[in-house]
Amino acid sequence: MTNKDGHGSHASVDSHGSRMAKMRLRAIIGAHASDASAAVSSESSESFGVLAKTEPSEFGVAVGLVVDDVAWVLITDRYVRSLGPALMWALRNKAKALKLFSPEGAGDLARIATHFDFAIEVFDVDVAGTARVAMPKIVEKIEVSVADEMFAEFIRSAGADVVREHGVISGEVCGLEVCRVVRTIGASANGDRAVGELHSASEANGASELEIGVGAHDRETF
Structure with a gap:
């Protein structure tokens, strides 16, 4: 499909997958805000509500949004290699912490995250958008015979x-x-x-x- 200028409409419109990823990220942020509503101040709750409606940014194979100095990032592909780009994006946006959501390889990402001197939480997120804190995957140490x-x-x-x-x-x-x-x-x-x-x-x-x-x-x- 082309517009009046002869250019493809995809040039100005996000792909369906990108839109879905952004919607999922906003839903995840909204769910976390609801769970934490009893423990945060009204001012912080209002900030969460406003920023959660802001359009997330797309970068590489992820979408992200910064809320109250925390970078919320949902990975959409290349899961095990996603931590580096997500961390760089968080730092560029002056975030002080990173919450990383991945449908695959969350345990590996959580293990890798322990090697960084930065506040990183990794979550395993399912198709329904339910996120659970991922525990670092234990790598079996193979001894020399x-x-x-x-x-x-x-x-x-x-x-x-x-x-x-x-x-x-x-x-x-x-x-x-x-x-x-x-x-x-x-x-x-x-x-x-x-x-x-x-x-x-x-x-x-x-x-x-x-x-x-x-x-x-x-x-x-x-």
């Missing part, structure tokens, strides 16, 4: 720094990985042993081996 750990001293004696990450032990020189302990997990069709990186300390199959080289392809040549 005893068999793999036996290579640590050899790597160190060869002049490399021993690095342990996500259950995998490797050696680095000036920050460049030059070796890695891998787990043989069986035989391939041609009789060669298949090799895989250890992903669980409880994995018992196969034997640990030290491969030398910079990167997986370089290690294969040795």
Whole structure:
């Protein structure tokens, strides 16, 4: 559809998805204002009521509105990567706190938020707009197996720094990985042993081996 100037009407009219997101955010703010009405002053309640009717701003894959120095942001896509842009938007709008609402990945966002020196609350919001405080998701720590750990001293004696990450032990020189302990997990069709990186300390199959080289392809040549 075009207007009299020949330009598409979408140039001046928000998309349906954007309008819906803004409506959802205003509804979320309104619900929180109602829940807190008994605990806030009449002046603060009036401020909430007026600003909640203000049109939210759209930025990236989110919509946001600042109410009483608090940035309220509803994420619409790219959920796990949304905290950075939301925080930048809040700071640009001189907010002193951030309330982030996401229908997906709220636990991961809550965990990431703990690393910032800024007041951030993350909420898991459902289709109906009901928001619940999200608890930081606990990431399972994978320990290096005893068999793999036996290579640590050899790597160190060869002049490399021993690095342990996500259950995998490797050696680095000036920050460049030059070796890695891998787990043989069986035989391939041609009789060669298949090799895989250890992903669980409880994995018992196969034997640990030290491969030398910079990167997986370089290690294969040795």
